Amino acid sequence: MLDANLQTQLKTYLERVTRPIHITAHADDGEKSQEMMELLNTLVTLSDKITLDVRRDGQGRVPSFDLDSPGQNIGLSFAGLPMGHEFTSFVLALLQVGGHPSKESAELLEQIRDLKGEYRFETYFSLSCQNCPDVVQALNLAAVLNPNITHVAIDGALFQDEVEQRQVMSVPTVYLNGEVFDQGRMSLEQIVAKLDTGAAAREAEKIKAKDAFDVLVVGGGPAGAAAAIYAARKGIRTGVAAERFGGQVLDTMAIENFISVQHTEGPKLAAALEAHVREYEVDIMNLQRATKLVPAGADGLVEVQLENGASLKSKTVILSTGARWRQMNVPGENEYRNKGVAYCPHCDGPLFKGKRVAVIGGGNSGVEAAIDLAGIVSHVTVFEFDSKLRADQVLQAKLNSLPNVKVVLNAQTTEVLGDGQKVNGLVYTDRVGGDSHRVELEGIFVQIGLLPNTEWLRGTVELSGRGEIIIDDRGQTNVPGVFAAGDCTTVPYKQIVIAMGAGSTAALSAFDHLIRTPVLQPAAVEAEIA
Structure with missing residues (x-):
């Protein structure tokens, strides 16, 4: 099942394990169970820290296996064979159960550990789904960190009877304590924010306390990432407020026209975009939905109001909110979304x-x-x-x-x-x-096709008949100090490479605007207000 190359790589990864891993397999004589046992038996030969126990009592989902570490009380399972897009999830689960630390922020990890109550998660995935690994990996990590959380990742194609019974028609679909929790791509931050009901209010208070930015980018797709990097490299105070960093790229399967990269996948590119932005002193505020834009007043600052009640101010703003799948807008579509x-x-x-x-x-x-x-x-x-x-x-x-x-x-x-x-x-x-x-x-x-995410700008920024933000060749909108880039604009050809170029243009234009705009002194501001 694992060729020599993959076994060598996996052996190297498993050298990072610092505590024992115990695998309990639930198998029968079926073909899929045999494939699973081949994979697990190979694992045992790659690390002396891995032990395997096989049960053939017909209990629970078959084939499946549980991962645990003696004395840790970890409830993490895979039902099916975690290959395809889920092989990375499997490897990460092994490392984390084996004590290898996560790269997530210390604050987020502590927030997971502090969650009270009982959380029994089940995630239905498909091996061809590029959105599923984010959810599977997030919940696996949560199960490793908090003994009150358990997680089973289930291959929907292998457990068709279960899928039919529960009417699962979209992946990933997540159940919590037997009830549907959510569907579609979710980051660890999003899941925790949904569980920790006070998180949004705490984040809003943090945002309210932030000083004004020189450039505030609204949106974290390719255009927003490029804009943030170009702005930050100018040495000016840069912030990014994004509903989900990566944007629509996260939902893209294969990318074969990104010049100099012969092939990549959306989630991989999105992760690279975020990592590049984080190389600079950029204040990234994820899971933030903008609801209103207020043009600059006497203080020279543009305001962006957020759904959580907070607001951000900046000398310039770059709108890169992207687009989403266009709906048919016919009776029954919303009723049966994710139900066919x-x-x-x-x-x-x-x-x-x-x-x-x-x-x-x-x-x-x-x-x-x-x-x-x-x-x-x-x-x-x-x-x-x-x-x-x-x-x-x-x-x-x-x-x-x-x-x-x-x-x-x-x-x-x-x-x-x-x-x-x-x-x-x-x-x-x-x-x-x-x-x-x-x-x-x-x-x-x-x-x-696509629909631009610009409804919140109506009445403030000039939009085309299709709802796209109208910009000039410098990315400037009709509102002074407000620029735009990417799929939410009138720029033709909605492509990743074009969005990146447009984001860079908007950032350079915003910087040019800053250096050509007179700085209002406090006394002058007070005089204008008076």
């Missing part, structure tokens, strides 16, 4: 194995999704609003070669249907004939 309506085929596709699904949208994203899904599901129907597909010809050729794919053109989706628990069909209108049609299916993957 999905937006990430890579993450959720394996949960629809052998089922009938639809892909809404015939651009590159839609056709790529249909091609990926065709290898998993029984049938894919692509619904395109236009009279022809808009994807690149090479993708269309591949799509047309697949026997279990159908394309419906001139199709306007008008309703998502379901039985109250999950999707069972959709209704579309033929835009040529005007007839309405019902299609029975179990999943709908929406791939119809």
Whole structure:
């Protein structure tokens, strides 16, 4: 299962272990149990600190295994085989159970240790999901740190009966004490903030006490990261307020057009962006949603108000709030979101194995999704609003070669249907004939483009008809001292490399604005106020 190269690397990692690791495996004679035992037996040969106990009593989930360390009371388990994207989660779990310290901040680690109560977490993941490892790794660490927390990471594709019973139709899906806790990508900070109800208020008080910045970047995607780095390198006071650092890149599977990097994945690039920003004296304020922008007043400072009630002030502001998946906005879509309506085929596709699904949208994203899904599901129907597909010809050729794919053109989706628990069909209108049609299916993957995250700016910053922030060639908005960059702006071609360039431009423009703007002395400010 692990080739010689991987075994050598793993052996090196396991040398960092400082305390014993005990593995309890729950197995039977099935193929997956045999694969799991092959992996675990290999581990035992790589480190003298690892011991293995095998139980074949049919109790609990099979195949699965528990990780613990004598005297530590750690409740951490994997149900299934943690390969694919979850292999890193497995290796990290081994190291942390074995006493290797986490790189998370000391403050966050202490916050986890201080959590009171009983927390029994279960996370359903798929091996092809790039969003799942963040959640699995976060909860694994929490289980290592706090004996009141247990966590089981479950391969949904392997435990299909359980997935069906619980109506899990999106990964990662997290259960807490038997009830749905949340779905989708979550960082350790987000999970802890949700558990520690007083955390938001404490963070708001900290933010209120901060001095004004020279440059405040709102958003932590590629544009925001580039802007922060360029600003910080000028030696000026720089802050970043981000809802989630990394932005939409975190939801991107494969990246093959980032110049000089032949291939990478979104979460890996997002981590590299944050690490680069942290090389400088940048004040990063994560999990912060901006709700209002107040143009500069007599004090020359622009104000950004946050959802938690705090606000930040800065001499200049760079808006890089990015974009999100566009919704169809039809009846039933929100009701059945994560119950058959999905937006990430890579993450959720394996949960629809052998089922009938639809892909809404015939651009590159839609056709790529249909091609990926065709290898998993029984049938894919692509619904395109236009009279022809808009994807690149090479993708269309591949799509047309697949026997279990159908394309419906001139199709306007008008309703998502379901039985109250999950999707069972959709209704579309033929835009040529005007007839309405019902299609029975179990999943709908929406791939119809992006929507800028700019609603909170309406009435303050000039926006285009599509809601994009209108900027000039220097990244300047119509509000003095406020700049913008990335997918939330009118810059064409929403690409990572373009967003980075735009973020750099905005930062340089903000610095130029600063050095050309007269500094108001306290007496002058008081005179203007008076």
